Each structure stands twice: as structure tokens, then as C-alpha cells.
Amino acid sequence: MRITAKTVRRGAALLVLAAVILAAAYQVSYPIKLNMATLPEEIAAFHNRESEDWNPSEITVYGGVGVGNREYYLIEMGEHLGSVALKRSLTGRYKIEYLTYGNGGLRDSIVESGGKKYLLLGGRDPEARLAGITVSIGGLTYKLEKNTPRDHFLLCAEIDSRVEENHIDRDKVRFYSAEGEDITGLYDLSGGGI
Numbered sequence: 001m002r003i004t005a006k007t008v009r010r011g012a013a014l015l016v017l018a019a020v021i022l023a024a025a026y027q028v029s030y031p032i033k034l035n036m037a038t039l040p041e042e043i044a045a046f047h048n049r050e051s052e053d054w055n056p057s058e059i060t061v062y063g064g065v066g067v068g069n070r071e072y073y074l075i076e077m078g079e080h081l082g083s084v085a086l087k088r089s090l091t092g093r094y095k096i097e098y099l100t101y102g103n104g105g106l107r108d109s110i111v112e113s114g115g116k117k118y119l120l121l122g123g124r125d126p127e128a129r130l131a132g133i134t135v136s137i138g139g140l141t142y143k144l145e146k147n148t149p150r151d152h153f154l155l156c157a158e159i160d161s162r163v164e165e166n167h168i169d170r171d172k173v174r175f176y177s178a179e180g181e182d183i184t185g186l187y188d189l190s191g192g193g194i
Helices: 005-028 039-047
Strands: 061-065 072-076 079-087 094-102 106-113 114-125 131-135 140-145 151-159 173-177 191-193
Touching: 005 140, 039 061, 039 072, 039 094, 061 114, 061 151, 072 106, 072 114, 072 151, 079 106, 079 114, 079 131, 079 151, 114 140, 131 151, 140 151
Parallel strands: 106 191
Antiparallel strands: 061 072, 072 079, 079 094, 106 114, 114 151, 131 140, 131 173
């Protein structure tokens, strides 16, 4: 069989067309250009596709942390404390991977990226007295510092990569004021995951 120049051109054109279609599909699967002003609208749209309707004005987005190709944000949906996880594409756009919210004043998770593990801990600090937190996981104690006096926080710390837990034991969490006073009793440690 003889391959002609016309056949080669057609094959190349089909490959280019397939690449364009794949690139467009990839771009569409990451619809969010990260913007804090419009993120509540994106969260509401994500949530409302399967559940009761939330108005974007009922959603408040607080501090976020990046771990690998994901961004995690602490949020409030009405009176509920929650979190949202966004995954970043190769082109720098995002998609919402998941959204959680519920009762309580604390959210936590242990996530992995690049062979390392990280503790994410967020919550409410209504009196803005919190300066530091200690958390014991797998026999090791980790210190997290809250450097800004805000009424909500989301902190991240690298932890031992051998940790097998996905969440922390709330009984092993201590909150401290800037003066070093244990103020754990002032906080609602109930809640859920990030």
C-alpha cells in the first residue's frame, strides 16, 4: 500500500482536530477562574445542581490554603460551617471537587500531596482570642499558629507521612491564647471534615 501526501495531510488534520477537541473538553471540565468575589456563586451553583437552593449571598468564603494542586477554603453556608475543595488544572483553572458543611465549630482533614501529608484545621474564633493550637496525631504533637486576629481560621501544617488517620481526635486538640493560656473550653470542637 502506498501512502500519499494527501493521506498524510488528512491524518495530520484529524490529529490536530482531535487534539483541539480534547483540549476544549479539558478546559470545559475546569470551568472556574479563581476569583474570591465570584466563588460564592460557583459554590452555590455546584451545590444547587443536586440539593436545595442556596443563594450566593448566604455563602461566605474565608481563608484558604493550597496543598499541591488543590485549594481548600473555609466557608459558611447560612449558619453552617463548611469547606470546599477546588482542584487546579494544568491551565490554572479550577473545578470544585467537593463541598461539605454542617453543625459545629471545627473542620479538619489530613490530606496527601506529593508523598507528604498535611493537617488542615479550620473553625470559628468568635472572640478572636486564638493564637495557637496543638494537635496530637499518632503520638506526635503538632503546633499550628494563628497569626491574624480574625473570627475564622484555616490552618495547615505538614505532618508525618506515616500517619494513617484521615481526621484528628478532637480530644487531643488544645487551643491557646497569645498569653499561652489554655482556652480550649471556650470553643465548640464539634464539627466535621474538610
